Amino acid sequence: xxTYLTKKTLEMLITFVGxxxxxxxxxxxxxxxxxxxxxxxxxxxxxxxxxxxxxxxxLDKPVTTQYALWMKRVVMxxxxxxxxxxxxxxWTKIKERLPITLYINIASLxxxxxxxxxxxxxxxxxxxxxxxxxxxxxxxxxxxxxGFWLALLLMMFFGVHLHMLPVAGLKSAGFAEFSFSQxxxxxxxxxxxxxxxxxxxxxxxISRYMRGSMLEVIRQDYMTTAKAKGLTPGKIIYxxxxxxxxxxxxxILGLSIPGLIGGSVIFEQVFSIxxxxxxxxxxxxxxxxxxxxxxxxxxxxxTLAGNxxxxxxxxxxxxxxxx
Amino acid sequence: MxxxxxxxRFRANKMTVAGGIIVLCLFLAAALAPVISPxxxxxxxxxxxxxxxxxxxxxxxxxxxxxxxSRMLYGAGISLSVGFVSVGIxxxxxxxxxxVSGYYGKAVDAAVMRFVDIMLSIPTFFLILAVxxxxxxxxxxxxxxxxxxxxxxxxxxxxxxxxxxxxREYVLAAKASGASDLRIILAHxxxxxxxxxxxxxxxxxxxxxxxxxxxxxxxxxxxxPTPSWGNILSAGKDNLEIxxxxxxxxxxxxLVTVMGYNLLGExxxxxxxPRLWDERS
Numbered sequence: 001x002x003t004y005l006t007k008k009t010l011e012m013l014i015t016f017v018g019x020x021x022x023x024x025x026x027x028x029x030x031x032x033x034x035x036x037x038x039x040x041x042x043x044x045x046x047x048x049x050x051x052x053x054x055x056x057x058x059l060d061k062p063v064t065t066q067y068a069l070w071m072k073r074v075v076m077x078x079x080x081x082x083x084x085x086x087x088x089x090x091w092t093k094i095k096e097r098l099p100i101t102l103y104i105n106i107a108s109l110x111x112x113x114x115x116x117x118x119x120x121x122x123x124x125x126x127x128x129x130x131x132x133x134x135x136x137x138x139x140x141x142x143x144x145x146x147g148f149w150l151a152l153l154l155m156m157f158f159g160v161h162l163h164m165l166p167v168a169g170l171k172s173a174g175f176a177e178f179s180f181s182q183x184x185x186x187x188x189x190x191x192x193x194x195x196x197x198x199x200x201x202x203x204x205x206i207s208r209y210m211r212g213s214m215l216e217v218i219r220q221d222y223m224t225t226a227k228a229k230g231l232t233p234g235k236i237i238y239x240x241x242x243x244x245x246x247x248x249x250x251x252i253l254g255l256s257i258p259g260l261i262g263g264s265v266i267f268e269q270v271f272s273i274x275x276x277x278x279x280x281x282x283x284x285x286x287x288x289x290x291x292x293x294x295x296x297x298x299x300x301x302x303t304l305a306g307n308x309x310x311x312x313x314x315x316x317x318x319x320x321x322x323x
Numbered sequence: 324m325x326x327x328x329x330x331x332r333f334r335a336n337k338m339t340v341a342g343g344i345i346v347l348c349l350f351l352a353a354a355l356a357p358v359i360s361p362x363x364x365x366x367x368x369x370x371x372x373x374x375x376x377x378x379x380x381x382x383x384x385x386x387x388x389x390x391x392x393s394r395m396l397y398g399a400g401i402s403l404s405v406g407f408v409s410v411g412i413x414x415x416x417x418x419x420x421x422x423v424s425g426y427y428g429k430a431v432d433a434a435v436m437r438f439v440d441i442m443l444s445i446p447t448f449f450l451i452l453a454v455x456x457x458x459x460x461x462x463x464x465x466x467x468x469x470x471x472x473x474x475x476x477x478x479x480x481x482x483x484x485x486x487x488x489x490x491r492e493y494v495l496a497a498k499a500s501g502a503s504d505l506r507i508i509l510a511h512x513x514x515x516x517x518x519x520x521x522x523x524x525x526x527x528x529x530x531x532x533x534x535x536x537x538x539x540x541x542x543x544x545x546x547x548p549t550p551s552w553g554n555i556l557s558a559g560k561d562n563l564e565i566x567x568x569x570x571x572x573x574x575x576x577x578l579v580t581v582m583g584y585n586l587l588g589e590x591x592x593x594x595x596x597p598r599l600w601d602e603r604s
Contacts, residue, residue, distance in 0.1 A: 023450070026450070026454055141578070143581075144579075149555070149556060152570045155563060253410060265452060270560070
């Protein structure tokens with residue numbers, strides 16, 4: 001177990017450094033300087049003042065030195081100061097945006113698992129039935145559905161036509177005067193559509209993998225043995241089958257985390273949710289380099305954390321990996 | 324042949340045909356756009372702003388009075404070219420790295436696969452967004468960036484194929500007769516590992532179409548006045564209360580297109596992979 005953990009930690013460290021190097025390289029080799037944005041706002045700026053700005057941000061030093069300096073500060077959660085006019089610390093900006101993005105992503109993950117696993121199992125068990133065919137068609141549609149289009153349709157239907165759900169932001173007007181329970185209900189009402197949209201594609205994907213994985217397991221000898229022992233069909237599927245069929249799903253969940261995090265840019269933008277995705281969109285549009293790097297790094301850390309959870313989950317389900 | 328085998332091969336063929344027809348229609352729409360479009364896709368008409376679908380404008384007009392049907396027909400060409408070029412790039416990179424990794428093994432393999440793991444751990448959409456916004460969002464940049472962030476699956480597939488092929492007798496024979504590494508890789512091993520690559524390329528086009536439309540929807544993909552399904556939808560979002568046609572039709576086109584490529588890819592997979600004939604239908 002100890003060597004397993006050491007190996008995993010080492011792999012994660014290498015991956016983390018690799019991700020930051022790639023992000024850093026891309027941002028710094030892109031044409032256009034971050035100081036252009038600052039100076040564009042103030043056309044009267046002199047070349048001397050521009051050079052001073054570049055020096056302040058360390059942009060006159062070689063890229064490798066800039067990276068080393070940046071990395072040294074990142075270890076202490078110091079991502080520097082945002083280029084935007086408020087000049088606030090990058091970490092402070094991320095910190096206030098991160099929770100809502102995390103809540104939405106975790107809620108969607110739980111919903112994906114809660115819906116996709118039963119659908120996958122039941123369509124594997126009832127292969128070739130009408131139910132299986134209907135879920136298969138549903139999966140094909142779900143796979144192909146652009147998330148932002150689904151969001152638009154739902155906004156149009158539930159928001160504009162039925163006036164049932166709010167379509168933007170997290171809080172209604174007059175939120176401050178609400179009682180506590182009203183506040184909770186208000187936020188939940190705002191979150192229904194975003195969480196639905198962000199879990200929709202995942203439900204299709206995971207239920208398909210679950211079906212394939214379960215079909216694979218059903219053919220195994222130990223399932224026949226379990227049947228021969230006279231166990232009930234429910235026990236065979238849910239005790240002997242499920243545990244083995246879940247293994248590939250754990251891996252795929254780990255792999256799907258970067259997609260979920262990346263997707264938050266789209267739905268946070270569509271639903272005007274003040275989360276990390278929206279912050280990233282704004283930082284990219286204004287070429288706020290420290291903020292872009294900060295969010296890319298945090299995104300990488302979240303992905304690695306997700307992978308670690310997946311590995312631990314794998315180890316929990318399959319004792320063989322612990323050796 | 325067993326009954327279930329026949330049934331699943333027939334089903335695979337149905338999927339392939341359905342997907343193929345959708346993709347073919349897309350090609351036709353793109354190729355014939357200049358002929359069959361009722362209007363100039365970029366012609367602004369101040370007298371028919373946000374007109375609902377009618378006989379005059381079958382799918383309505385947008386916020387500048389441009390004909391939505393014409394814009395969607397031209398948008399098909401954009402979607403098609405982004406899909407094919409970016410997947411072409413991804414496939415080329417993926418084959419090159421996967422082949423080198425599988426053929427040489429050992430340290431090369433370890434390094435390449437670590438790089439693949441790193442690329443898979445980056446929230447790709449973040450990376451694409453950053454690069455596109457820093458470069459300018461020309462269609463070539465979009466194709467290149469989508470291609471360069473989606474080759475990892477192909478490289479893994481090619482690597483696995485190469486690992487299993489490299490000790491086959493015909494490869495060893497070619498080596499013994501003094502063929503160069505490049506020749507063995509390109510002439511002997513690659514043709515024998517193309518089936519999974521083609522399937523993953525077809526499925527990759529679907530993914531690329533989705534990414535392009537999402538970028539254009541966010542306003543950093545294909546820039547107006549050039550029409551793309553994503554940027555029509557972007558106008559749809561701004562006029563959600565008054566112009567449903569701007570949101571419904573382009574989205575439907577994306578959905579059907581992506582489904583077409585997926586059906587084609589899955590169908591081909593079922594046909595190519597004999598292991599699936601009995602088991603998973």
